[in-house]
Amino acid sequence: MVQNILQKLGYGVFTLYGVATVVFLLFNVLPGDPARMMLDQRQDSEQLAMVKKKYGFDKPLITQYFYYLNDISVVSFHSNTSDDFSFIEDDKYSIFFEVPFDDFQIVLKAPYLRKSFQKNGKPVSEIISETLPNTAVLATASIGIALVIGVLFGIFSALWKDTFFDKFIAVVSTLGMSLPSFLSAIIFAWLFGFVLKEYTNLNMTGSLFEVDDFGEGSVLRLKNLILPAIVLGIRPLAVVIQLMRNSLLEVLNQDYIRTAKAKGLSQFQIVKNHAFKNAMNPVVTAISGWFASMLAGAVFVEYIFNWNGLGKEIVEALNTLDQPVIMGAVLVIASLFILINILVDLIYSWLDPKIRLG
Numbered sequence: 045m046v047q048n049i050l051q052k053l054g055y056g057v058f059t060l061y062g063v064a065t066v067v068f069l070l071f072n073v074l075p076g077d078p079a080r081m082m083l084d085q086r087q088d089s090e091q092l093a094m095v096k097k098k099y100g101f102d103k104p105l106i107t108q109y110f111y112y113l114n115d116i117s118v119v120s121f122h123s124n125t126s127d128d129f130s131f132i133e134d135d136k137y138s139i140f141f142e143v144p145f146d147d148f149q150i151v152l153k154a155p156y157l158r159k160s161f162q163k164n165g166k167p168v169s170e171i172i173s174e175t176l177p178n179t180a181v182l183a184t185a186s187i188g189i190a191l192v193i194g195v196l197f198g199i200f201s202a203l204w205k206d207t208f209f210d211k212f213i214a215v216v217s218t219l220g221m222s223l224p225s226f227l228s229a230i231i232f233a234w235l236f237g238f239v240l241k242e243y244t245n246l247n248m249t250g251s252l253f254e255v256d257d258f259g260e261g262s263v264l265r266l267k268n269l270i271l272p273a274i275v276l277g278i279r280p281l282a283v284v285i286q287l288m289r290n291s292l293l294e295v296l297n298q299d300y301i302r303t304a305k306a307k308g309l310s311q312f313q314i315v316k317n318h319a320f321k322n323a324m325n326p327v328v329t330a331i332s333g334w335f336a337s338m339l340a341g342a343v344f345v346e347y348i349f350n351w352n353g354l355g356k357e358i359v360e361a362l363n364t365l366d367q368p369v370i371m372g373a374v375l376v377i378a379s380l381f382i383l384i385n386i387l388v389d390l391i392y393s394w395l396d397p398k399i400r401l402g
Contacts, residue, residue, distance in 0.1 A: 049386055056382035061113075063378045064371075068112050071367045072105060078161060078367060115156040116375060122149050157372035162364045168372035171357060176339075176376065178252050179346070179353035183338035185269055186277035187331060194281045195327065198288025199315065205293065213285060220282030226344035229275045233348060236271055246271055249350035272349040276342050280334040287330055292323040332388040336381045 079095040096102040100111050114120045114130060122130045124147055132139070138154040157168035201210045237248030250268035295301065296319055304314050343355035350356070354373060361369035 048389060052382070052386050052389065056379075056386075059382060060375065060378055064113065064116060064375060065109075067371045067374050068109055071371060072108070077101075115158060118152065118155060120151050120153060122151055124148060155375075157375070158368040160361075160366055160369050162361075162366045162369075168368045171369055172354065172372060172376055175352060175354045175357045178351065179339060179342065179355060181252060182269065182272055182276060182342060182346070182351060182353060183335055185273035186338060186342075187280065187335050189273060189277040190280035190284050190334070191327075191331060194284025195288050195324075198285045198327075199292060199320075201285065201289040202292040202296065203311065203315075210289075213289075217282040217285045220278045223278065224344075225275060225279065225342075226348060228278055229272070229345050229348040232271050232275050249348075251350065251352035253352075268349075268351075272342075272345050272351050275349075276338060276345050280331065283330050283334070284327055287326045288323065291326050292319060295319045295323045328388060328391050332384050332391075336384045339377065339380050339384075 079092050079099070079101050093102075100108055103111070111130060114122075120130075122132050124144075125131060132142075132149070132151070137151065137156050139151055140154070141152040143150045154169075157172070159165045159167050160171060163171065197213055201213050204210050233248045236244045237246050241247075246267055247265075250265055252265060252269060253262040254265050254268070256263045292315070296314075301314060301319060304318050309317075339354075342353065343359055345351070346353045346355035347359050354377075358370060358373050360366075361373070
């Protein structure tokens with residue numbers, strides 16, 4: 045199992061390298077001068093030249109590419125010359141350990157995602173650290189709703205196969221899977237945040253933390269989590285119900301379940317002690333994929349509900365062509381996908397002893 049995890053980490057490094065390469069090339073073939081974006085309307089030729097030199101935009105594309113890999117890498121090489129772009133600056137890198145040489149030094153550091161073009165040079169890592177937790181809270185709440193309700197309804201549908209309840213849940217699940225997130229977000233925001241606001245006391249838009257009525261600080265608004273969490277959880281809920289139903293039906297037809305029935309065990313004991321864990325394998329796979337995609341931004345839902353998460357930040361960065369924010373967000377998302385896949389392997393090892401032995 046440990047060898048499998050290490051192997052996945054190795055694949056993950058190559059995956060991140062590929063993602064970084066594609067993202068860099070994509071944003072460097074798009075029209076637009078990064079130096080002009082940073083200076084906005086205040087640039088002159090002298091300022092433009094200074095910014096290009098400071099950030100390495102005056103270098104050939106291949107050189108800029110290696111500078112970029114050097115920045116996002118944990119182990120990097122840096123010049124001892126102050127006029128070189130890779131020179132160590134106090135406010136640029138978070139250094140853990142360094143090995144100095146005559147003309148350069150090798151550094152162990154946190155990945156440097158550079159600074160925003162549009163937000164007064166704010167570090168991208170700070171922007172992501174401020175927005176990603178909000179997206180994580182939203183994704184966790186959505187997955188929690190989908191998992192708890194979906195597993196319960198899936199079990200009941202399997203146990204009451206071909207009844208009215210089973211058919212009704214199947215219809216609702218189909219509608220849930222086919223309903224686009226942006227459409228359900230608009231409907232829920234309008235219906236529960238506007239039409240029925242008097243009864244629900246919910247807002248059409250809002251984030252987890254908002255400025256208080258006196259403008260002196262931020263306050264926690266948990267009620268703003270309800271509508272986006274439900275909307276974001278609709279599609280994974282529909283998937284979990286069907287997966288749990290079909291998987292449990294398959295498990296209940298196994299020989300060892302028939303043996304358990306022959307021993308006189310109740311249906312509740314059979315499901316709880318024998319069938320449940322084995323039926324959860326496809327559900328875990330689906331939930332891990334949905335959770336990773338939700339952490340990728342839940343772009344439409346966050347934007348419609350004005351939820352201050354990574355998805356909303358990505359949309360704003362795309363509108364303003366804030367390349368470092370987009371590139372940094374994509375790398376963080378790719379890293380999360382890799383880590384979540386490894387976590388799923390660990391969960392599999394708990395659910396299935398055969399995997400643990402492997």
